Amino acid sequence: MPHVLAQSVEILTTVMAVAGMGYFLAAMIGALTFLAARRAPLPPFAPGVSVLKSLKGLELGMTEAFRSHCAQSYAGEFELLFGIGNLSDPAVTAVERLQQEFPLHSIQLIHCPARLGTNGKVSTLAQLVPRARHDFLLINDSDITVSSRYLARVMAHFAPPPAHSGKPPAPVGLVTALYRGRPHGTLPSRLEALGIATDFQPGVLLSKMIEGGIHYGLGSTLAVSRQALNQIGGLEALVDHLADDYELGARIDRAGYRIALSSDVVETAIPAYTWRGFFDHQLRWARTVRDARPWGYAGLIFTHGLAWSVLNVVASGLSPLSLWLLGLSFFLRLTLAMTVGVQVLGDRQVLPSLWLLPLRDLIAMGIWVAGFAGNTIVWRGERFLLNGGKLQSVGNSEE
DSSP: OHHHHHHHHHHHHHHHHHHHHHHHHHHHHHHHHHHHHTTSOOOOOOOOEEEEEEEOSOOTTHHHHHHHHHSOOOSSOEEEEEEESOTTSTHHHHHHHHHHHOTTSEEEEEEOOOOOSSOHHHHHHHHHGGGOOSSEEEEOOTTOBOOTTHHHHHHGGGSOOOOOSSOOOOOEEEEEOOEEEEOOSSHHHHHHHHHIIIIIHHHHHHHHHHTTSOOSOBTTBEEEEHHHHHHTTOGGGGTTBSOHHHHHHHHHHHTTOEEEEOSOOEEEEOOOOOHHHHHHHHHHHHHHHHHHOHHHHHHGGGGOHHHHHHHHHHHTTSOHHHHHHHHHHHHHHHHHHHIIIIIITOOTTHHHHGGGHHHHHHHHHHHHHHTTSOSEEEETTEEEEEETTEEEEEEEOOO
């Protein structure tokens, strides 16, 4: 019986290792498809846009991120609206300095004291919407750094389609964007940045190819028409959701609008995580994805090709076939990491961090398994129960 069990484990890990290599190849095709598509010229459409940011405390890279939004080569009008829940928050000073540095820009600091739901960030953003002057709104996090062509490349997707004899395509209701992470100091911070570039973003590009487009939003960029936002009930409908970016995109998609993926890639600052903070964040991410896309989360079993190959080597007792599969899997994994991380995202941290890829993938597999083990997450030092995308407070964390 033990021999039969060992054989079964060896066969299972072999099959999963091969399936994982299939995933690596498919994700590479998705990345190359995106690279080819983003070479297409964009129409010269530059409507007025209001950039909304919810602030709470000072974050890494915040000042640099703010400045990047002011240094835009954009033909249209834009304004920056910063929402703050407490006027004694240190982020107030950062905005005031920005106003002094860019006196010709429309930059407003707005007090948003109401707590409309469990998600404080969305509560603040919902209070900013009525203060925005323009018909297009762009939401991103306070640590997001952008290129000088960011607004031009994002907003061009809202251009009306050219007239033709066939059925016109659905209007674009939301534009989102890929992102890379900039690590700070610690090994867990580097591992998270590496995971964003070589695991999460390849998955986004593959889902775009398989599903015929993007059907959700990424928090790095959520540019939305006011018409589409009003049609789904505004941001107030999302004040109790953790994955508000995903939910916003999904609702706009269900309302009959298209979601576009911008060619521009933005950058987020990764905190100098402790191991505890890293695992809490990764687990929150995993359980959020599982809650939002349960079948997609289950399908992630095929994305752990390198980990399955390592387990296959152990299960087969270092058989020649298992070693060959491991070598091929590692080659494909490195190729995917460099294709997406370097070519698509322009992430300069990927190449120096490639030696961490096996460790990162083994940890990712463990996190994926742990994601099935409950619905509790830690967010901003507080424990919540995640149920149907909504947050229910269950007490404070020991963190």
